[in-house]
Amino acid sequence: xxxxxxxxxxxxxxxxxxxxxxxxxxxxxRAVERLRAxxxxxxxxxxxxxxxxxxxxxxxxxxxxxxxxxxxxKQDELNRLMISYAKLGKRVVRIKAGDPAIFARxxxxxxxxxxxxxxxxxxPGITTATAAAAFLGTSLTKRVVARRLQMVTGHDIEGTLxxxxxxxxxxxxxxxxxxxxxxxxxxxxAEKLIAQGLSRDTPTVVVESLGTPATQVIAGTLSGIAAQxxxxxxxxxxxxxxxxxxxxxxxxxxxxxxxx
Ligand SMILES: C[S@@+](CC[C@H](N)C(=O)[O-])C[C@H]1O[C@@H](n2cnc3c(N)ncnc32)[C@H](O)[C@@H]1O
Numbered sequence: 001x002x003x004x005x006x007x008x009x010x011x012x013x014x015x016x017x018x019x020x021x022x023x024x025x026x027x028x029x030r031a032v033e034r035l036r037a038x039x040x041x042x043x044x045x046x047x048x049x050x051x052x053x054x055x056x057x058x059x060x061x062x063x064x065x066x067x068x069x070x071x072x073x074k075q076d077e078l079n080r081l082m083i084s085y086a087k088l089g090k091r092v093v094r095i096k097a098g099d100p101a102i103f104a105r106x107x108x109x110x111x112x113x114x115x116x117x118x119x120x121x122x123x124p125g126i127t128t129a130t131a132a133a134a135f136l137g138t139s140l141t142k143r144v145v146a147r148r149l150q151m152v153t154g155h156d157i158e159g160t161l162x163x164x165x166x167x168x169x170x171x172x173x174x175x176x177x178x179x180x181x182x183x184x185x186x187x188x189x190a191e192k193l194i195a196q197g198l199s200r201d202t203p204t205v206v207v208e209s210l211g212t213p214a215t216q217v218i219a220g221t222l223s224g225i226a227a228q229x230x231x232x233x234x235x236x237x238x239x240x241x242x243x244x245x246x247x248x249x250x251x252x253x254x255x256x257x258x259x260x
Pocket of ligand 1: 096101126179181182208211240
């Protein structure tokens with residue numbers, strides 16, 4: 001998709017493409033279409049390399065590594081890069097792990113592109129939260145038991161537990177909570193949740209490096225998982241799920257589904 005600037009120069013476009021959890025067969029058809037059509041693809045570590053097999057031979061592939069604890073380009077620089085390529089008439093794809101609309105700073109990219117007059121679209125992907133549930137073979141909602149689903153970040157701008165979390169909501173025993181970017185701060189969060197009245201025995205599951213050969217599952221209780229994460233932080237990205245709907249999930253007798 002290209003359009004014309006008032007002076008007649010063709011401008012390109014930007015697509016924020018959700019890569020899902022990493023398995024290429026969980027990409028949408030639209031995501032594959034955008035990858036095949038792209039002139040420039042910006043990708044990072046959380047989005048698996050297998051996705052790049054859809055790129056044209058002449059597409060420019062730019063690694064913009066983003067992984068917890070490692071330096072990554074500033075968001076402003078990424079925005080400028082995408083916009084400058086689009087202004088050269090290129091179809092730019094920015095690959096995002098999971099869904100671009102969930103904890104992926106898509107709002108900033110959309111704002112910058114619109115301010116620059118560059119067309120931008122979101123191609124949704126399967127968020128790690130629901131992909132983790134599928135991998136575990138469980139539902140995140142359950143009649144009567146879990147009527148509410150919430151997604152929260154465990155990580156503020158400084159990398160610490162956000163101080164303005166709604167702890168009453170997060171300690172709701174009738175909800176399933178999906179914690180993104182929470183492996184470092186989960187012990188602190190769990191302590192607050194227990195102080196707020198959530199049972200320390202609340203079923204809790206950590207899924208690490210979903211969609212890769214290194215996927216690991218740790219299942220236990222809220223206090224037990226918090227203690228494990230305090231003792232040893234997993235290397236890979238982790239999705240942490242807690243709530244009564246997770247009872248028995250990921251433990252003996254409830255084998256996670258095999259990945260393809
Ligand atoms: C910046 S957020 C991106 C979320 C993404 N947009 C989504 O919808 O899943 C990064 C966090 O997502 C989760 N995540 C992303 N990829 C993951 C994976 N392969 N396995 C487990 N968790 C993952 C982790 O909580 C990680 O810290």
